[in-house]
Amino acid sequence: xxxxxxxxxxxxxxxxxxxxxxxxxxxxxxxxxxxxxxxxxxxxxxxxxxxxxxxxxxxxxxxxxxxxxxxxxxxxxxxxxxxxxxxxxxxxxxxxxxxxxxxxxxxxxxxxxxxxxxxxxxxxxxxxxxxxxxxxxxxxxxxxxxxxxxxxxxxxxxxxxxxxxxxxxxxxxxxxxxxxxxxxxxxxxxxxxxxxxxxxxxxxxxxxxxxxxxxxxxxxxxxxxxxxxxxxxxxxxxxxxxxxxxxxxxxxxxxxxxxxxxxxxxxxxxxxxxxxxxxxxxxxxxxxxxxxxxxxxxxxxxxxxxxxxxxxxxxxxxxxxxxxxxxxxxxxxxxxxxxxxxxxxxxxxxxxxxxxxxxxxxxxxxxxxxxxxxxxxxxxxxxxxxxxxxxxxxxxxxxxxxxxxxxxxxxxxxxxxxxxxxxxxxxxxx
Numbered sequence: 001x002x003x004x005x006x007x008x009x010x011x012x013x014x015x016x017x018x019x020x021x022x023x024x025x026x027x028x029x030x031x032x033x034x035x036x037x038x039x040x041x042x043x044x045x046x047x048x049x050x051x052x053x054x055x056x057x058x059x060x061x062x063x064x065x066x067x068x069x070x071x072x073x074x075x076x077x078x079x080x081x082x083x084x085x086x087x088x089x090x091x092x093x094x095x096x097x098x099x100x101x102x103x104x105x106x107x108x109x110x111x112x113x114x115x116x117x118x119x120x121x122x123x124x125x126x127x128x129x130x131x132x133x134x135x136x137x138x139x140x141x142x143x144x145x146x147x148x149x150x151x152x153x154x155x156x157x158x159x160x161x162x163x164x165x166x167x168x169x170x171x172x173x174x175x176x177x178x179x180x181x182x183x184x185x186x187x188x189x190x191x192x193x194x195x196x197x198x199x200x201x202x203x204x205x206x207x208x209x210x211x212x213x214x215x216x217x218x219x220x221x222x223x224x225x226x227x228x229x230x231x232x233x234x235x236x237x238x239x240x241x242x243x244x245x246x247x248x249x250x251x252x253x254x255x256x257x258x259x260x261x262x263x264x265x266x267x268x269x270x271x272x273x274x275x276x277x278x279x280x281x282x283x284x285x286x287x288x289x290x291x292x293x294x295x296x297x298x299x300x301x302x303x304x305x306x307x308x309x310x311x312x313x314x315x316x317x318x319x320x321x322x323x324x325x326x327x328x329x330x331x332x333x334x335x336x337x338x339x340x341x342x343x344x345x346x347x348x349x350x351x352x353x354x355x356x357x358x359x360x361x362x363x364x365x366x367x368x369x370x371x372x373x374x375x376x377x378x379x380x381x382x383x384x385x386x387x388x389x390x391x392x393x394x395x396x397x398x399x400x401x402x403x404x405x406x407x408x409x410x411x412x413x414x415x416x417x418x419x420x421x422x423x424x425x426x427x428x429x430x
Contacts (some may be wrong), residue, residue, distance in 0.1 A: 082302060225257055244320055246324070
């Protein structure tokens with residue numbers, strides 16, 4: 001039988017027939033840039049200094065816990081068969097949900113049950129569901145938006161909307177600090193929360209900047225959300241009680257009006273794609289229903305590997321004694337190198353208060369952050385251009401958006417050191 005080969009014209013015609021949904025999610029975006037670069041760096045033969053991704057470090061002491069748990073899982077035929085051979089409910093494994101609720105109750109006294117927790121196939125999936133629950137088209141042809149009270153914010157938020165314009169954002173106030181550092185603050189004097197806002201969202205610690213909202217800022221946002229009867233979504237992927245990559249004083253707060261997002265990724269299990277949402281039961285039920293339709297069920301391996309650590313509470317001890325000190329030491333080394341290599345350049349580093357990134361600001365940079373990214377990529381260094389971290393400020397001509405880049409310090413120290421040297425060389429050329 002002759003093989004049928006589609007002609008170029010028929011392929012083009014098929015591509016033109018894609019739905020709006022497919023077209024929307026196949027367009028160029030910051031998160032696709034990030035993940036494509038990450039994949040190429042990990043799979044390619046050419047040596048790449050990967051300072052752009054969000055992959056957590058491979059901390060030997062932490063990985064030892066998961067290897068030991070994996071071995072016990074393999075040695076138990078019945079448990080192994082359950083984990084890889086059975087669907088969990090759309091809300092997630094009940095024993096793990098109960099263990100999570102108990103852990104948070106023991107740490108913070110929140111009075112949670114398993115009905116307050118659901119699992120998702122990663123945090124990105126959780127925010128796709130959450131943002132489209134609270135933003136977009138409503139009955140009566142009303143449109144609602146998510147307010148980001150302080151941009152820059154996480155790159156992955158920007159492209160998850162099923163319709164355009166689901167975000168509005170606020171420029172931050174910038175506090176310059178000694179030693180060429182600075183810190184963003186919520187500019188409450190210019191923060192507008194009108195009837196078009198259906199939810200407020202912040203990451204804490206913040207990806208990309210490493211900023212941690214002060215307790216006072218967090219309390220103000222909690223009060224504003226409560227006054228407007230809208231939820232406050234707190235992206236806690238790097239926060240307490242695990243992985244606790246946070247280097248400053250901060251209190252973790254939850255109430256019925258807060259939707260708290262957590263993750264197993266930065267604990268050291270990014271490959272298991274396990275997101276966690278803590279919220280009141282009606283929100284959890286809605287998320288679980290959507291999760292069931294989109295994904296049938298969350299995956300089972302991550303909860304199985306982390307179950308013992310969560311149930312015993314040991315996960316908080318590991319986070320406090322292994323994970324946080326590891327990243328804090330790496331951040332200090334990377335910052336010292338930046339100060340050394342960037343001497344003579346007009347630059348600022350955002351105060352490193354948490355997460356696994358450093359946010360560099362070059363006032364008056366004569367090219368766009370995208371152009372700087374391209375130049376660095378040609379030299380084998382991958383960073384993320386700052387312009388992608390301002391969802392909700394797309395039409396704002398603020399020059400600051402083009403003067404910043406994000407780099408991770410979670411990679412091997414030799415990679416970080418060489419990457420920083422090349423970043424400094426390229427900036428000095430400009």
